[in-house]
Amino acid sequence: MPKIHLDQEQITRTKVLAHEVSEGIYKFVQKHSSVSVERAVLRLYGVDGVDKESTPYPNILVEKLLKQGMLSRGVSPYIAAAMLKSGRDIKTTAELVCSQKLDWIKALAELPPAEVKRKEEELSQVAVARLDRTREVKRAKEARLKVPNSPWKYLIVATGNIYEDRTQAKAAVMAGADIIAVIRTTAQSLLDYVPYGATTEGFGGTFATQENFKIMRAALDEVMEKEKRYVRLVNYSSGLCMAEIAACAAMEDLDMLLNDSMYGILFRDINPKRTFIDQYFSRLICSRAKIIINTGEDNYLTTADAIEAAYTVTASDLINEAMAKRALLTEDLLGLGHAFEINPSVEDALLYELAHAQLARELFPHSPLKYMPPTKYKSTDIFFSHAMDTMFNFTSVTTNQGIHLAGILTEAIHTPLMQDRYKALSSINYVFNIARHLGEEIEFKRDGFVERRARSVLSQVEEFLGRVREMGLMEAIAQGAFADVKRPILGGKGLEGVFEKDTRYSNPIMDIIERDGVIS
Numbered sequence: 179m180p181k182i183h184l185d186q187e188q189i190t191r192t193k194v195l196a197h198e199v200s201e202g203i204y205k206f207v208q209k210h211s212s213v214s215v216e217r218a219v220l221r222l223y224g225v226d227g228v229d230k231e232s233t234p235y236p237n238i239l240v241e242k243l244l245k246q247g248m249l250s251r252g253v254s255p256y257i258a259a260a261m262l263k264s265g266r267d268i269k270t271t272a273e274l275v276c277s278q279k280l281d282w283i284k285a286l287a288e289l290p291p292a293e294v295k296r297k298e299e300e301l302s303q304v305a306v307a308r309l310d311r312t313r314e315v316k317r318a319k320e321a322r323l324k325v326p327n328s329p330w331k332y333l334i335v336a337t338g339n340i341y342e343d344r345t346q347a348k349a350a351v352m353a354g355a356d357i358i359a360v361i362r363t364t365a366q367s368l369l370d371y372v373p374y375g376a377t378t379e380g381f382g383g384t385f386a387t388q389e390n391f392k393i394m395r396a397a398l399d400e401v402m403e404k405e406k407r408y409v410r411l412v413n414y415s416s417g418l419c420m421a422e423i424a425a426c427a428a429m430e431d432l433d434m435l436l437n438d439s440m441y442g443i444l445f446r447d448i449n450p451k452r453t454f455i456d457q458y459f460s461r462l463i464c465s466r467a468k469i470i471i472n473t474g475e476d477n478y479l480t481t482a483d484a485i486e487a488a489y490t491v492t493a494s495d496l497i498n499e500a501m502a503k504r505a506l507l508t509e510d511l512l513g514l515g516h517a518f519e520i521n522p523s524v525e526d527a528l529l530y531e532l533a534h535a536q537l538a539r540e541l542f543p544h545s546p547l548k549y550m551p552p553t554k555y556k557s558t559d560i561f562f563s564h565a566m567d568t569m570f571n572f573t574s575v576t577t578n579q580g581i582h583l584a585g586i587l588t589e590a591i592h593t594p595l596m597q598d599r600y601k602a603l604s605s606i607n608y609v610f611n612i613a614r615h616l617g618e619e620i621e622f623k624r625d626g627f628v629e630r631r632a633r634s635v636l637s638q639v640e641e642f643l644g645r646v647r648e649m650g651l652m653e654a655i656a657q658g659a660f661a662d663v664k665r666p667i668l669g670g671k672g673l674e675g676v677f678e679k680d681t682r683y684s685n686p687i688m689d690i691i692e693r694d695g696v697i698s
Contacts, residue, residue: 182536182622182629188636189541195643196496202650204504207458210451211683213370213675215459216240216253218421222305222429222463222687223257224268226388228374229276236422237371238276248283250680254687258297259286268301295684302686309466312431313697316468323408327614328546329574329582330356330410331606333599338363338380340390344397346596351401351409353603357434357581359412360394362386367417367446368671372426382593386413386423391430410434412472415460416442418452418672424460428467434513434581435464439498441474443655443670444663450652452672461505462691471507472581473498476517476550478661484519484554488534489638490660491516492541496643497651499542506696509544513581517550518570526627528569533631535577536622546580556590563587567602571609576617582606
């Protein structure tokens with residue numbers, strides 16, 4: 179039974195509005211592609227490696243077509259034709275094209291279209307099979323190992339050195355963490371290429387590379403076998419390489435990806451058109467590989483007031499849900515975001531927080547909601563910070579959130595040390611244990627503070643989504659509707675990597691995933 183009495187017809191109306199908001203974006207995406215999408219296709223086909231200048235081969239290949247004005251057909255038919263011409267494997271063929279020893283534009287023009295199409299189909303079937311394999315790997319782990327009760331305890335490691343991250347991750351798992359997130363190095367989202375190989379230097383995080391994914395996956399697989407408990411691995415599929423990182427993550431068996439529809443636009447000034455195009459293909463990859471996405475609505479409350487702007491968080495969650503479902507993601511893969519970020523000096527702040535958390539839980543009953551700890555009002559008083567995190571832990575377990583990010587007592591001071599993370603996990607373990615079933619025992623007062631607040635936010639959401647539908651999502655973003663940040667439709671980084679699809683455009687990986695539909 180619901181703990182707060184919401185108008186179910188109103189909930190339906192808001193979800194219909196969110197679906198209609200997503201319609202305009204979906205129509206745009208179907209007619210356009212980007213350099214990141216095309217590079218992701220190459221990676222899924224098996225293109226990897228870098229040249230002598232450490233430039234990734236996928237970048238070199240796509241840039242060749244872009245400069246010659248030939249990318250509108252997509253990269254797939256060109257690489258297929260090149261392979262037919264060379265008679266070699268895809269990695270060798272890619273190197274031949276990059277070194278100008280093979281003219282793939284000429285090859286495509288000379289070869290019979292049906293032959294090229296057959297080769298594309300062969301490559302795409304192998305690529306999709308790789309996505310299917312990682313889905314089966316996850317299912318096998320879930321069947322063999324204990325899956326922790328929610329909320330899952332999520333801990334970040336971020337030293338810059340993947341080998342040190344590996345050590346810290348193992349320690350975190352042994353202290354009770356259910357999810358390990360390797361946060362990316364500062365500003366990697368603005369790089370229009372995926373770095374190659376293992377990395378040992380980073381600022382505020384560690385580079386997201388396929389090799390780093392592999393190293394951390396192996397470490398977690400080792401420790402979770404000892405603990406007999408399923409531990410999920412997270413990284414970031416966002417920024418200018420959103421689709422490519424999703425491809426790399428799927429190939430290395432990651433479980434979750436930070437993947438939001440608007441975060442990169444609002445907080446990294448990435449062009450809206452580029453973001454929505456890249457996001458759609460990245461989410462198709464996640465849907466096939468059964469990778470949980472985490473969205474970033476919590477960030478809105480770092481620039482806007484958590485009480486006044488609460489409706490924008492919920493509205494964005496609804497939009498993210500609608501757009502994710504268009505990309506065939508099921509509800510169990512939607513780690514929709516929100517946060518415990520109300521000013522602690524506000525009287526009854528906890529009641530507001532409970533109302534917002536319970537509203538999210540009831541709007542998305544089958545989704546593993548991603549709940550963020552307080553950060554905006556953290557101070558150098560670590561004892562007060564620890565108390566704030568404890569109240570956050572209490573709210574999370576009471577409202578049965580899905581993905582619980584550990585609040586760290588030294589948040590405002592320095593990059594957390596291992597002992598800081600240990601104390602955070604100790605607090606979570608304590609609160610989650612002593613209040614595990616509290617939410618099943620209590621009811622919120624009928625027409626009381628919590629219920630009235632939740633209803634008020636939902637009404638604001640409905641009105642807001644109506645306005646967004648009328649102006650269109652990209653225009654709403656341009657006008658600063660979310661997070662008090664304005665991002666023009668033609669502004670930001672990466673627009674030059676967007677192109678309109680030719681009538682002969684080919685992306686058979688996308689075609690197969692869309693054709694097969696939702697995978698259970």
